[in-house]
Amino acid sequence: MIVASPKPMEEIIDTVKDCKKLLILGCNECVTVCEAGGKKEVGVLASALRMYFAKQGQQIQIDERTLERQCDHEYLEEIRDIADTYDAILSLACGVGVQFTAEKYLSTVVLPGVNTCFLGATEERGMWTERCQACGACVLARTGGICPVSRCAKRVLNGPCGGSTKGKCEISKEVDCAWQLIVDRLTALGKMDEYEQIAPLKDWSTDRAGGPRKVVKEDVQS
Amino acid sequence: MSLNTESKLEKILKAGHLAVTSECGPPRGTSLDKIEEKANLIKDCVDAINVTDNQTSVTRMCSLAACIKIKLMGLEPVLQMVTRDRNRIAMQSDILGAAGFGVNNMLCLSGDHQSFGDCATGQNVHDLDSMQLVQTVRHMRDEGKFLGGGDIAGPPKIFVGAAANPFADPFEVRVPRLAKKIAAGAEFIQTQCIYNVEKFEKWLGIARDRGLTEKVFILAGVTPMKSAGMARYMKNRVPGMDVPDEIVKRLSDTPKEKQADEGIKICIETMQRLKEVKGVAGFHVMAIEWEEKVPELVEGAGLYPRPEVD
Numbered sequence: 001m002i003v004a005s006p007k008p009m010e011e012i013i014d015t016v017k018d019c020k021k022l023l024i025l026g027c028n029e030c031v032t033v034c035e036a037g038g039k040k041e042v043g044v045l046a047s048a049l050r051m052y053f054a055k056q057g058q059q060i061q062i063d064e065r066t067l068e069r070q071c072d073h074e075y076l077e078e079i080r081d082i083a084d085t086y087d088a089i090l091s092l093a094c095g096v097g098v099q100f101t102a103e104k105y106l107s108t109v110v111l112p113g114v115n116t117c118f119l120g121a122t123e124e125r126g127m128w129t130e131r132c133q134a135c136g137a138c139v140l141a142r143t144g145g146i147c148p149v150s151r152c153a154k155r156v157l158n159g160p161c162g163g164s165t166k167g168k169c170e171i172s173k174e175v176d177c178a179w180q181l182i183v184d185r186l187t188a189l190g191k192m193d194e195y196e197q198i199a200p201l202k203d204w205s206t207d208r209a210g211g212p213r214k215v216v217k218e219d220v221q222s
Numbered sequence: 223m224s225l226n227t228e229s230k231l232e233k234i235l236k237a238g239h240l241a242v243t244s245e246c247g248p249p250r251g252t253s254l255d256k257i258e259e260k261a262n263l264i265k266d267c268v269d270a271i272n273v274t275d276n277q278t279s280v281t282r283m284c285s286l287a288a289c290i291k292i293k294l295m296g297l298e299p300v301l302q303m304v305t306r307d308r309n310r311i312a313m314q315s316d317i318l319g320a321a322g323f324g325v326n327n328m329l330c331l332s333g334d335h336q337s338f339g340d341c342a343t344g345q346n347v348h349d350l351d352s353m354q355l356v357q358t359v360r361h362m363r364d365e366g367k368f369l370g371g372g373d374i375a376g377p378p379k380i381f382v383g384a385a386a387n388p389f390a391d392p393f394e395v396r397v398p399r400l401a402k403k404i405a406a407g408a409e410f411i412q413t414q415c416i417y418n419v420e421k422f423e424k425w426l427g428i429a430r431d432r433g434l435t436e437k438v439f440i441l442a443g444v445t446p447m448k449s450a451g452m453a454r455y456m457k458n459r460v461p462g463m464d465v466p467d468e469i470v471k472r473l474s475d476t477p478k479e480k481q482a483d484e485g486i487k488i489c490i491e492t493m494q495r496l497k498e499v500k501g502v503a504g505f506h507v508m509a510i511e512w513e514e515k516v517p518e519l520v521e522g523a524g525l526y527p528r529p530e531v532d
């Protein structure tokens with residue numbers, strides 16, 4: 001899923017401070033799972049902002065709403081009637097949701113309430129880690145199912161580099177060396193002979209380097 | 223003896239001499255005087271001088287410019303190039319520039335992560351990795367082609383090297399990784415600084431058994447310790463560095479004012495021991511801002527004077 005983390009309160013206050021009427025818009029999908037932008041977080045943020053502005057003696061009406069998804073036309077349509085009654089919508093969805101909302105409601109300011117971080121997994125309650133950078137040409141078949149693009153700090157495709165120490169990456173004792181994990185896994189699978197094949201130069205044109213990407217599935221297009 | 227390039231380093235190695243290389247770090251500024259000064263300190267006792275490329279990710283004068291300066295002094299530079307800061311266009315372009323100025327050697331590296339340096343918040347590139355950079359140089363030289371397929375007018379005749387760190391983890395992968403670098407086209411290898419001589423010999427032994435030392439020239443990396451403090455720092459703080467406790471102890475048991483001399487002694491002993499080891503083709507003396515000691519080390523190891531090749 002897409003993992004996001006809440007923006008610092010001061011930054012949010014600074015972006016919404018000139019509004020008279022604000023809608024905080026959550027999303028029921030990824031940001032709910034990573035506890036950054038679901039219904040619960042919308043409620044908590046709304047109360048905190050109300051309290052802050054009340055203390056400042058500033059009048060702001062703050063409403064709450066959470067959609068099933070913000071990255072789909074269908075659900076975004078649910079706020080069609082009310083969207084332009086707000087000075088701003090503070091979206092707690094990922095960057096996709098923020099942009100899609102902004103695209104749909106041109107006369108309303110749409111602001112991000114979270115920092116969209118990465119594609120990751122829930123390691124344990126309250127901890128998410130990066131697993132994929134959506135490079136568009138997956139190499140996991142060659143690397144024992146562990147992604148060197150997203151999990152190696154230098155994204156080396158023929159690792160490990162010379163900085164790997166006791167299973168940890170040179171950047172920090174807290175970070176696993178992706179290539180240690182890859183080597184361990186290839187060893188367990190009896191596939192270390194495959195390690196010696198040199199990974200070809202990666203075609204980064206399917207990554208962000210190639211510009212905005214698009215997936216078209218003609219068979220399901222009507 | 224068939225030579226692929228004009229490189230003096232290649233000639234020395236292929237003539238069967240133990241080669242000696244050392245390194246100079248470019249200045250954090252525009253003056254070339256420092257490079258000239260450093261190169262002059264070591265020029266008579268080495269065959270080639272590596273020029274580091276923004277080492278430890280700290281911004282410095284570009285390696286290529288400093289290499290050209292060394293070349294213009296009539297000396298033999300080894301251009302170090304990291305994949306951290308350049309994409310494949312920039313790397314190929316710099317390779318052409320280097321070859322154009324008669325820089326005949328290159329060492330291909332991935333580079334330290336930028337979080338260690340003065341631009342920790344910067345982007346890193348890593349379009350290629352070090353192994354793929356080796357392949358790229360060989361492709362440009364041997365096929366006379368760019369990665370994109372176009373012909374190069376005057377391919378770069380560059381002797382290609384790579385680094386190996388026998389002490390990084392996991393150990394089991396260190397010889398296969400060397401094999402991979404050789405398969406990618408590395409012709410010489412400069413290793414990480416060796417303090418754990420036994421572990422190095424073990425690594426080299428496995429490489430020898432696989433026939434790898436017949437396919438590549440391995441220059442053993444050494445760095446003299448200046449003090450017990452430096453030894454402790456290298457042991458605890460530098461990723462992928464293996465400093466045995468005996469070395470730390472030997473230095474800390476030495477009175478402070480004698481520690482530098484003891485460090486030099488240890489370094490010379492290491493070289494003397496490794497000189498006799500089959501598969502060691504020479505030494506890469508990294509005297510990190512202590513260039514004036516390189517002659518003493520090289521002489522002490524019985525590697526002076528340097529052989530003449532034409």
Ligand code: SF4
Nearest residue numbers: 132133135138139147
């Ligand atoms: S190789 Fe690319 S697509 Fe596959 S997991 Fe890694 S970043 Fe994602």
Ligand code: SF4
Nearest residue numbers: 152161169170177178
């Ligand atoms: S230590 Fe491992 S994860 Fe870190 S940069 Fe090197 S190969 Fe990648």
